[in-house]
Amino acid sequence: MDRQKILDILAEDRSLDLEFNLHIFENLTSTNDKLSQLIDRDNAQSGTIVIAKTQTAGRGQQGKKWDSELGGLYLSLAISPDLPATNVHQLTLGIVWGIAHQLRLKDIPVSIKWPNDLMLADRKLGGILTQTKVSQGKIYQAIVGVGINYANPVGSNAINLVTYNDDRPNYRNFSIEMLTSCTIRGIISGYKRCTPATIDSLLLDYLELLHARGRSTIVNGKLGTVLGISPQGELRIGFANTTEVIETYFAPGTFTLGYEG
Template sequence: MKTTALHRFPPFSVHLFETLPSTNQTLWNLLDQGAEPGTVVIATQQTAGRGQWGRQWYSPAGGLYLSVAIAANLPAQQSFQMTLCSAWGIATALRDRRIPVSLKWPNDLILGERKFGGILTETKVQQGKITQAVVGVGINWANPVPETGINLQSFQANQPSCPIASLEMLAVVTLLGIVSGNEYCSTEGIETLLPSYQKLLTTIGRSVWVNGCRGVIVGISPTGDLRVSLCPGQSVNSVAAQEIYLKPGTISLGYG
């Protein structure tokens, strides 16, 4: 990762909790009371965590649940950049510490082909511009996980070293990853970041079916869509195409 000065972010104001309904919602409440960008809410359990598209985020005790307010200067239609940049930043920060995290489009962190964490970005918009943004992250530290998941403590137990020695260290690395990823995207642009993001994707080259047509995942577009190259002779909605773009939520990529 290119080192950049984190000039857009003030000193952090960190609020720690054992249990919350939702770190994102608590942070929004603080912003409504006048909190500034750089405010952080951290909990080790959520009782009403939220995921993408209104899904419930399973958040048992022992995990890292972190939300940070970011000063975004983006048109509303580019809000996806904050999720992609945050995911890339966190994965890169952890990989710098020998934790081989990869990514699953658009918002999942992967470790050992299992789900390690996820990201939920929420924004408030006025006159087509993002006025406030909250990036929420859930990462498995020592909490129980489903069969498709993995936590960091169990992964490190089978490694020769333990580069992330505590939940506090994981929180610091995660927070700095979010900040660095968004700062890099702000200064260099999403087009510059995308090649590095795509190198961390677990699904490049995977075959997928879209409306009965077979294709291969080839990358991510500058608008955050999944790029799928259709196999010869395939068409979608009776229209022949070499490549199609899929919006987040229109296809399930699974794990493993």
């Protein structure tokens, strides 16, 4: 991975208003943990990026282990969102949408599995983990951790970009440096849309990329249909009885979304 190439690609985008401080390591326990240490010990600022070529204790949603073998992108970025603490789930939705949108601009048809996973060809491509600090009801600091399968080995339910792009000659030159810059741009563009003036349009755009929309899922033994998401980032599922469809909201982290059709 070429550090200067990443910075050069980012410098071409004048919409980015952060000064980036990029650190690349051969191996870490977790990029989120390392970035947290840099913030606490060295007063690292918004725009600080930590990348590891491998991780030994990467984490995903609900504390699940994230396999981090050589060839993937494992990245954490510090941002200062200045958002109400109640917007924490919206922040996650905005960021995962931003990354998906940037990849789609490169003609890679990524969709979103609620709340924070990236899907490609009906398999998992990556995910994000956002850790926030709150003071006086405001999110003043966030560490956004991202794992995306690029050339690393993956299981049968996952996919990496190199395998996907090998069948599409126009995409074979999509480098890990390009993926890294797309990810960083996606994080920044996504969180900037989590404002009161733009959140409604963000949620509509997220819904357009929602992989499960209209699909069936089982929750607590009941068959329901995914209808969309609420303004707070909850998943809306409809359960039919004999006379009507009862709509129920589920907050992120309350269950793992699976598909029945």
